[in-house]
Amino acid sequence: MKALIFGAGNIGRGFIGQILKVNCYDLIFADISDKIIDEINLKREYNVYFASNDEKSIRISDVIGIHNLKDMERLKEAIRIADLITTSVGPNILPIIAKTISDGIKERLSKENIEFFNIMACENAIGATDTLKKNLYLHLDEEEKVKAEKYIGFPNSAVDRIVPIQKNENILDVTVEPYHEWVVEADKFRGNFKPIKGVEYKKDLKPYIERKLFTVNTGHATTAYIGNAFGYKTIIEAMDDEKIEEMVLGVLKETSEYLIESFKFGEEEQRKYVDTIINRFKNPHISDDIIRVARAPIRKISANERFIYPAQQLIKMGKIPYNLAKAISYILKYINPEDKESIELNDYLKENNISKTLKKYSGLEEDSILTELVEESYYNLEKSPSNIRM
Numbered sequence: 001m002k003a004l005i006f007g008a009g010n011i012g013r014g015f016i017g018q019i020l021k022v023n024c025y026d027l028i029f030a031d032i033s034d035k036i037i038d039e040i041n042l043k044r045e046y047n048v049y050f051a052s053n054d055e056k057s058i059r060i061s062d063v064i065g066i067h068n069l070k071d072m073e074r075l076k077e078a079i080r081i082a083d084l085i086t087t088s089v090g091p092n093i094l095p096i097i098a099k100t101i102s103d104g105i106k107e108r109l110s111k112e113n114i115e116f117f118n119i120m121a122c123e124n125a126i127g128a129t130d131t132l133k134k135n136l137y138l139h140l141d142e143e144e145k146v147k148a149e150k151y152i153g154f155p156n157s158a159v160d161r162i163v164p165i166q167k168n169e170n171i172l173d174v175t176v177e178p179y180h181e182w183v184v185e186a187d188k189f190r191g192n193f194k195p196i197k198g199v200e201y202k203k204d205l206k207p208y209i210e211r212k213l214f215t216v217n218t219g220h221a222t223t224a225y226i227g228n229a230f231g232y233k234t235i236i237e238a239m240d241d242e243k244i245e246e247m248v249l250g251v252l253k254e255t256s257e258y259l260i261e262s263f264k265f266g267e268e269e270q271r272k273y274v275d276t277i278i279n280r281f282k283n284p285h286i287s288d289d290i291i292r293v294a295r296a297p298i299r300k301i302s303a304n305e306r307f308i309y310p311a312q313q314l315i316k317m318g319k320i321p322y323n324l325a326k327a328i329s330y331i332l333k334y335i336n337p338e339d340k341e342s343i344e345l346n347d348y349l350k351e352n353n354i355s356k357t358l359k360k361y362s363g364l365e366e367d368s369i370l371t372e373l374v375e376e377s378y379y380n381l382e383k384s385p386s387n388i389r390m
């Protein structure tokens, strides 16, 4: 079995590649980074290190790299033979990848004996595979779309493993936390798909992707944005500060209320899930930079993402998400001159006000309850910058 993995970055090598290799897939990585692709083709293998006391590792061998802008012919060939295509490139890149893979897909669908295959986006976003599919279909004609419906499976998925920015001597090696969860929509596969060991299959993915995004990622991002305001550089430093942990728990209490009420997770089950996540953030064997976790703040304050969506749902349920609003005000305070989205958000906020900013980037009405809550929280932080702690 062959897997074509778009994105040979942290999660591509450190999670998707590892799990698929253990399941006997031959791995082909496609990436736009010359450095990574050249190194993959030179070394043909890398190590995944598990960040824990026992320092276990696993070697991922016989990997192949394709530069997906410079080597279209090899890429098309890889698309033609792949049983499974995955992406781990970031949600904003999905429309670009859709265009990149469309030529190869068209060629595969034009052959006499088309074999079933599956495409799965492994990104932090609700319905990422649906987004990829929608964008891919923009490049297919009607006849190709009919064939795509028949021969290509498009399961959505939720992937969870903390893989920080890597600082290893060998640039392909990757240090990951041992914990992982990969949940996939069960009924969307095409062909005789052999279940992947290490992956859970669920009829309805919604509870699992939302639980992951609105617990792990909401908690992580809250730690990062507040941690940055407090002057910390890593997630573990921030979590060592009791005030920050308290604030993160406050935010997760709110998202837990939403998740429990919407999806009927048990209270105890959700409490344990939160505990596990807090302990993952405190893993002493991992050093995760705040700038990685806080990256792309415009994406993170968009309507379907980790703050705005649960906050709006809670308001619809008649609850007031004070802590989520406070966390959002910290996003608006966040400045990283190296992050394009941070610069854009700050420039817009400087020229406009909070309500206009939240309308543009989060789709909130200017007089919405959430906007008012964020404004109040933001100006409280402004008034007493030295008393930033809650």
Ligand SMILES: NC(=O)c1ccc[n+]([C@@H]2O[C@H](COP(=O)([O-])OP(=O)(O)OC[C@H]3O[C@@H](n4cnc5c(N)ncnc54)[C@H](O)[C@@H]3O)[C@@H](O)[C@H]2O)c1
Pocket: 006, 007, 008, 009, 010, 011, 012, 030, 031, 032, 033, 036, 068, 088, 089, 090, 091, 093, 096, 097, 122, 123, 124, 159, 160, 161, 162, 163, 164
């Ligand atoms: N790192 C984590 O802890 C983690 C965990 C779960 C999910 N995710 C999700 O996985 C995705 C990737 O995150 P990451 O941390 O691995 O990021 P990363 O930056 O380490 O890797 C992304 C890779 O995609 C490549 N890329 C960018 N544009 C491309 C293109 N057009 N074609 C091919 N490759 C391209 C980059 O060169 C890079 O190697 C994101 O959606 C992220 O939210 C990350």
Ligand SMILES: O=P(O)(O)OC[C@@H](O)[C@@H](O)[C@H](O)[C@H](O)CO
Pocket: 124, 159, 160, 161, 162, 163, 216, 217, 220, 221, 292, 293, 294, 295, 296
């Ligand atoms: O990848 P992002 O930018 O959506 O979010 C940053 C981190 O919170 C994220 O990568 C986590 O480490 C990961 O989602 C854990 O599974």
